[in-house]
Amino acid sequence: MIGPTAPCDLTASELGTKLRAGEISAVEILDSCRSRIDAVDERVHAFLARTDDLAREQAKAADARIAAGDAPGVAGIPLALKDVLSTAGVTTTCGSKILETYVPPYDCTPWERLRADGGVLLGKTNCDEFAMGSSNENSAFGPVHNPWGLDLVPGGSSGGSAAAVAAGEAVWALGTDTGGSVRQPASLSGVVGLKPTYGLISRYGLIAFASSLDTVGTLTRSVRDAALLLSAIGGKDPMDATSLDEPRRDYTEGLESEISGLRVGVVREAFGEGVEPGVRNSVRHAVDELANLGAQVGEASLPHADYALSAYYLIAPSEASSNLARYDGVRYGLRVDGADSVEMMTRTRGAGFGGEVKRRIMLGTYALSAGYYEAYYGQAQKVRTLIIRDYEAAFEAFDVLVSPTSPTTAFPIGAKIDDPLAMYLNDVFTIPANLSGVPAISIPSGVDAGGLPVGLQLTAPVLAEPTLLRVANALEAALGFDARPELIAA
Amino acid sequence: MPLQIDIEHVARLARLALTDHEKERLREQLGVILENAAKVSEVATDDVPPTAYAIPRSNVLRADEITPSLTSEQVLANAPEVESDRFKVPRVVEVE
Numbered sequence: 213m214i215g216p217t218a219p220c221d222l223t224a225s226e227l228g229t230k231l232r233a234g235e236i237s238a239v240e241i242l243d244s245c246r247s248r249i250d251a252v253d254e255r256v257h258a259f260l261a262r263t264d265d266l267a268r269e270q271a272k273a274a275d276a277r278i279a280a281g282d283a284p285g286v287a288g289i290p291l292a293l294k295d296v297l298s299t300a301g302v303t304t305t306c307g308s309k310i311l312e313t314y315v316p317p318y319d320c321t322p323w324e325r326l327r328a329d330g331g332v333l334l335g336k337t338n339c340d341e342f343a344m345g346s347s348n349e350n351s352a353f354g355p356v357h358n359p360w361g362l363d364l365v366p367g368g369s370s371g372g373s374a375a376a377v378a379a380g381e382a383v384w385a386l387g388t389d390t391g392g393s394v395r396q397p398a399s400l401s402g403v404v405g406l407k408p409t410y411g412l413i414s415r416y417g418l419i420a421f422a423s424s425l426d427t428v429g430t431l432t433r434s435v436r437d438a439a440l441l442l443s444a445i446g447g448k449d450p451m452d453a454t455s456l457d458e459p460r461r462d463y464t465e466g467l468e469s470e471i472s473g474l475r476v477g478v479v480r481e482a483f484g485e486g487v488e489p490g491v492r493n494s495v496r497h498a499v500d501e502l503a504n505l506g507a508q509v510g511e512a513s514l515p516h517a518d519y520a521l522s523a524y525y526l527i528a529p530s531e532a533s534s535n536l537a538r539y540d541g542v543r544y545g546l547r548v549d550g551a552d553s554v555e556m557m558t559r560t561r562g563a564g565f566g567g568e569v570k571r572r573i574m575l576g577t578y579a580l581s582a583g584y585y586e587a588y589y590g591q592a593q594k595v596r597t598l599i600i601r602d603y604e605a606a607f608e609a610f611d612v613l614v615s616p617t618s619p620t621t622a623f624p625i626g627a628k629i630d631d632p633l634a635m636y637l638n639d640v641f642t643i644p645a646n647l648s649g650v651p652a653i654s655i656p657s658g659v660d661a662g663g664l665p666v667g668l669q670l671t672a673p674v675l676a677e678p679t680l681l682r683v684a685n686a687l688e689a690a691l692g693f694d695a696r697p698e699l700i701a702a
Numbered sequence: 703m704p705l706q707i708d709i710e711h712v713a714r715l716a717r718l719a720l721t722d723h724e725k726e727r728l729r730e731q732l733g734v735i736l737e738n739a740a741k742v743s744e745v746a747t748d749d750v751p752p753t754a755y756a757i758p759r760s761n762v763l764r765a766d767e768i769t770p771s772l773t774s775e776q777v778l779a780n781a782p783e784v785e786s787d788r789f790k791v792p793r794v795v796e797v798e
Contacts, residue, residue: 317776410757424755453762454755522741533716540717542789547782553794554717562719570718574728575735577716578707591742593752598745600756632731633738649756674757 219244220380221700223434224289224441227383231278231288238274238288241383242267242332245290249334249381252699256357258366258376260295261303262335274330286444287330292382293323294373295336296343297428298417302333306419307341307351307369310539310546310564320417321452322386322428322445329444334382337372341566342536343388343421345369346396346638349629350568357625358401359697360664364622367397367638373431374401380700384441385431390422391524392618392642394429395654399617399667402656402695404684406430406438407642409675410649411456413442414449422531423454425524425646435655435685439463442677458675466678471686474679476502477512477610482641487619490660495616495668498657501690502614507683512606512613516598520644523599525636526579526592527647532569533576539564571632600648607673612683615641617654617667641669651677653684656693665695705733 219227219241230236246264253259267290274288293299296306298316305311319327327333340350348356348371356371358364359379366375370387374397377385387394389407398405406429413428420426430441440463447460478499483492503509541547541560548563550556565573579588606613618638628635645652650671657668668687672680709725709732720728774787783790 314780317772317779411759450764454759456757456759516745519742519745522739525735526739526742537717541782542791543777544780545782550792553792556792558717558719561717565718567724570720570724571728571731573716573718574709574712575732578712578732578736579739581712581715587743588736588739590752591746592739593754594746594750595742596753596756597750600753632735636735647756 218248218380220248220383222383224286224383224432224437225434227289228285232283238271238278238332239268241288242271242290245334245381245383248379252359252379253381255362255699256359256375256379256381257354258337258356258372258379258381259292259335260305260307260338260353260372263302263333267332267334270332274332277330284329284444285440286326288332289383290332290334291326292334292337292373292376292385294339294370294385294387296339296388296419297323297386298419299323299333299336302336304336304419305353306343307339307353308564308566308569309352310560311544312546314544316417318417321414321449325445337376337385339372340369341569342419342532343369343390343393344532344568344572346392346635347628348372348397349625350566352566355625358622359699360402360622361698363624365400365625367400367618367622369393370431371397374398374403374405377403377431377433378697384433384437387429387431388418389427389429389646390425391528391646392639394431395642395652395667395669396618396638398431398654400622400665402665402697404432404435404438404656405654406442407645407652408442408446408677409456409651411454412446412458412675412677414452414455416449416451420535422528423535424531425528427646435653435681435688436464436467438653439467439681463677463681467682467685469682470506471683472506474507474612474683475610476507476509476683477606477613478509479517479613479615480511480513481517482615486637487616488621488660490621490662491616491619491666494658494660494666495614498668498687498691499614502687505686505690510610512610514599514602514606514644516595516602517644519595520599520647521636521640523592523595523647524643525575526588527596529572529576530579530589531576533573533580536569536573596647599644603648603650603673611672611679613671615669617641617669621660621662621664621666645671650674651680653680655684655688657691658693659695663695705736707732
C-alpha cells in the first residue's frame with residue numbers, strides 16, 4: 213500500500229499508541245512494511261536480506277504480549293538493522309564480499325535487547341563496506357538509491373537504514389556512526405539520526421571499524437522515536453568493556469519540557485565556504501525558531517574543527533587497518549587459495565575487499581608503520597585533545613551547539629566517487645563529535661530549492677542526551693517538517 | 703614535491719594483493735590524502751597530550767565466573783576449511 217495513511221508511514225510512538233488501544237496489530241504493521249518493501253525496494257535497494265518468516269513469528273509474539281498487557285514500548289514495531297550488526301543465524305555481510313556468507317553465532321546486544329522487548333526484525337540493510345563511506349556507493353552489493361530522488365545517494369555509511377526509514381520500508385532502524393555515518397545519511401534522506409555519547413550503547417556484536425570512534429545510533433521518523441529506541445538499547449553491557457556505567461533509563465521522560473532560557477551556540481566555523489546556500493538558509497531559519505522558543509542564541513566557536521577531518525583520516529584508517537587484520541581467510545569469510553598461509557591471506561584480502569576499504573587499510577598501515585607513527589597517528593591524537601578542549605570551552609557558555617549536519621544535500625550517484633577528498637568533506641561537521649565522544653543528533657530542518665531535505669545538527673556535552681533530545685524535540689515541533697519523498701508521496 | 707610512498711612495502715605489511723592499476727591509483731591518492739592529513743602538525747605542538755579514547759576507561763574487570771560461551775562447533779561453522787575440529791590453513795613453515 214502506498215499512500216500517506218499507510219501504517220508503515222507512522223512513527224513508532226504513534227503505532228505504539230494504536231497497538232495498545234487495539235486499533236492495529238503488530239502483524240498488520242509488519243504487513244504494511246512488507247508491502248512497502250515489495251513496492252519500492254527494487255528501486256531503493258535498502259535491504260541486503262529480509263527476514264520475513266522470523267518477522268512474522270516475532271510480530272505474532274508481540275501481539276500476544278500486547279494483548280496480555282505486558283508489552284514494552286518497542287514491541288511490535290518493525291525494525292531494520294545495518295548489516296554490520298551481528299544477528300544470530302542471519303547472514304551479516306558488512307556490505308563486503310569478504311563476509312558474503314558469514315552467519316554470526318550470536319546477536320549484537322542492541323538487537324538482543326530489542327528482541328527481548330518484542331521487536332520485529334524486517335531484515336539487514338545495505339551500507340558502505342565495513343561502514344567506510346559517505347554515499348553508500350562502497351557497498352559490494354550495489355548502491356542504495358535515495359527515496360527523495362532515485363539518482364541521488366542517500367548518504368552513508370548507514371544509507372540503507374536511512375533510506376528504509378525515509379521510504380516507509382521500516383518504521384525505524386539502527387545504524388552506526390564512526391565519523392557521521394548515522395547523522396549524514398539521516399540529513400540527506402530527511403530522517404532523524406541520533407549518535408549518542410560514545411559508550412552509551414553497547415557495541416557487543418558490532419563488527420568493528422575504528423574502535424575509539426564507533427558508536428551505534430538510531431534512524432527514526434521523530435525525535436521521540438529516537439528517545440524511545442535509545443531507552444530500549446542504551447546502558448551498561450558487561451559484554452562490552454567500553455560501555456559506560458550508565459543505567460538503562462527512559463529518555464522520553466522530560467522530552468516535552470520547555471527550552472526557554474537554554475543557551476544555544478551557533479557554530480561559527482560551520483557556515484563558511486563549501487556550505488550550500490540552501491543548507492545555510494534552512495539552518496539559519498531553524499536557529500530563528502529556537503530563538504522564538506525562548507532559547508538564548510549566541511555564536512560559538514570550535515577553533516580546531518578545521519583540523520578534525522585531517523585527524524580523523526589518520527585515526528580511523530589506522531584503527532581500521534588493525535581491526536580488519538582479522539579477515540585472514542582462516543576463521544570466517546572468503547578464502548582464496550595460495551601456496552602458503554601468507555599467500556592465501558594476501559590473495560583473500562585482495563579479492564575480498566573493495567576499493568575504499570583497501571585505500572583505508574593502506575592509509576592506516578602506512579600511518580602506523582615504523583618511522584611514521586609519531587608524525588601521523590601521534591599528531592592526530594593530539595588534535596583530538598584540542599577538539600575535546602574546544603567542546604569543553606564551548607559547553608561552558610552553551611547547553612547545545614547547532615550547525616548544519618552536512619555541507620550539502622543529497623548529490624548524484626557517481627558525482628564524488630573518484631575524488632576521495634571531496635567525498636570525505638561530507639563529514640566535516642559530524643566528525644568532531646566522534647573525536648570527542650559527545651552526543652549529536654541530525655533532524656530535518658527543511659528543504660532546499662530543489663526540494664531535497666536539509667539536516668540540522670545539535671550537539672551536547674557527554675551524557676547530556678536528555679537536553680539534546682529535548683531541544684531537538686522542541687525544534688522539530690516548531691519546524692513542522694512534513695515533506696515526503698517523491699517516491700511515496702504519489 | 704608530492705609525498706613518495708613505497709606502495710609495495712605497505713601492501714606487504716597489510717597482506718593485501720593489489721593489481722598494478724590499484725597500486726598506481728593508491729600511490730597518487732594516498733599522497734594527496736596524507737599531504738592533507740599532515741595539516742595536523744600545524745597545531746599538534748609538543749605541549750598537547752595525545753588522546754586515545756575520548757571517554758577513558760581503565761581496568762574494566764568482572765567477577766571471575768564461568769559463563770556460557772560458544773561451542774567449538776559454532777566457532778568452526780563459518781570456517782572456510784576445517785579438519786578434526788580445528789581450523790585448517792595452508793602450510794605455514796617450510797618442510798625441510
